[in-house]
Amino acid sequence: MQTLLYGALLLLLLTFSPTTTNAHNITKILAKFPEFSTFNHYLTTTHLAPEINTRETITVLAVDNGAMNALLAKHLPIPSLKNVLSLHVLLDYFGAKKLHQITDGTALAATMYQATGSAPGTSGFVNITDLKGGKVGFAATKDADDDGTLSLDASFVKSVKEIPYNISIIQISHVLSNPDAMAPSPAPEAENITDIMSAHGCKAFADTLNSFPDTLAVYTTNAEGGLTVFCPTDDAFKSFLPKFKNLTKDEKNSLLLFHGVPIYYSMAMLKSSNGLMNTLATDGKKKFDFTVQNEGQTVTLKTKILTTKVTGTLYDEEPVAIYTIDKVLKPKEIFKKAEISPAPAPAPEAEAPKSSKKKNHHKSPPAPPTDDSSDSPADSPADGPSDDSDAADDSSYGGERVKGLSMLIVSVGFWVMVSMLV
């Protein structure tokens, strides 16, 4: 009995254990301190927060809203702002005590800006110097060509939060900056994203994208501020091509844009972001979104029509990430309609399947409810196994239902056993 109970408990723990391994949540910690709300906001906007969260042994040099306003007055583009803020994340643990007892009174600390690899020379380091009277000064070091003397114009104000050897948050008086960090980052769009895709197993998708210059332009424009591309592998896209050719020009454009997201997501960020994601095709009423769902270490993307799996990282150089997926993403905005209208060719007299499809279609309200698997039982018959790939999609919904059911059985079994023991 006891063994059974432990077994069930273990199973439950395994089933519900979180899939992400964040060491901490900087957003949550700083939310308790309104004086850092602007700094906190921009950690989120620049996507530095998730990167901080996944690192252990880190120090964040926070500045208050007044100091942030001075930085924002410079109207830097987001990539430069991100560089500047990443100078405020030291890749080592500095509690208040350690800061005041630095060996020889001065040290250089590597920052997250250094870790991006885009910091020239020593511009990714912060100089920390113990000054007279117990003051601690900070300066973002300049490139080696500069004349060497630094003004340590930012100084230690107070310790905000210390979780020893994991994360230390310290307030400093001014924003740290240097010309390299503030310079507009070398245009990443200079990288030809379709060339990158072609070279790594997504040639069919890339070729198609190249034949739609206006669509490609949307991708390259977004590549400056943040872009994640989910490109179907050649096998997946080639088998989809006949269907693609059947779409109208607008639909082709939307389908291609549907495979891009106007935000940079590292793999770690993808794994910790479940939920709806807008795409490059999203435009006001045209939702064109899909759901990201993590299952263990697997990231899946779901539309009402099908579920695809992220199978690999093809390119990841912030602000652009390109991942491979095992199926073409089919937006419901295009395929609900398209897959219902053509009558099944072999049986022109068979009215039954057709009318049941119609009925199902009309049942679904015009304003689509938020995507989730709860309406899949009603939807999957309507989407119909009109070809092989769709049949496979349906079985994935089935698998989910089976999994849900087995989880239910395990949970019920567990509580029955607990109540028997009590």
Ligand SMILES: *[C@@H]1O[C@H](CO)[C@@H](O)[C@H](O)[C@H]1NC(C)=O
């Ligand atoms: C520091 O992080 C490690 C790994 O995430 C964790 O095991 C440990 O409990 C943390 N320490 C504290 C004091 O929170």
Ligand SMILES: *[C@@H]1O[C@H](CO)[C@@H](O)[C@H](O)[C@H]1NC(C)=O
């Ligand atoms: C961190 O905390 C914020 C605010 O409490 C929350 O919105 C966010 O989802 C959390 N992030 C993670 C990865 O748990």
Ligand SMILES: *[C@@H]1O[C@H](CO)[C@@H](O)[C@H](O)[C@H]1NC(C)=O
């Ligand atoms: C930090 O800057 C100060 C002032 O320019 C300088 O004296 C010191 O040598 C620097 N520290 C390091 C480790 O470079």
Ligand SMILES: *[C@@H]1O[C@H](CO)[C@@H](O)[C@H](O)[C@H]1NC(C)=O
């Ligand atoms: C990328 O390269 C391909 C050919 O290699 C070319 O057709 C396409 O226009 C290029 N795209 C950009 C944005 O430069």
Ligand SMILES: *[C@@H]1O[C@H](CO)[C@@H](O)[C@H](O)[C@H]1NC(C)=O
């Ligand atoms: C393309 O459209 C035609 C005419 O509507 C139809 O007969 C054909 O089955 C469609 N092909 C695919 C692959 O959907």
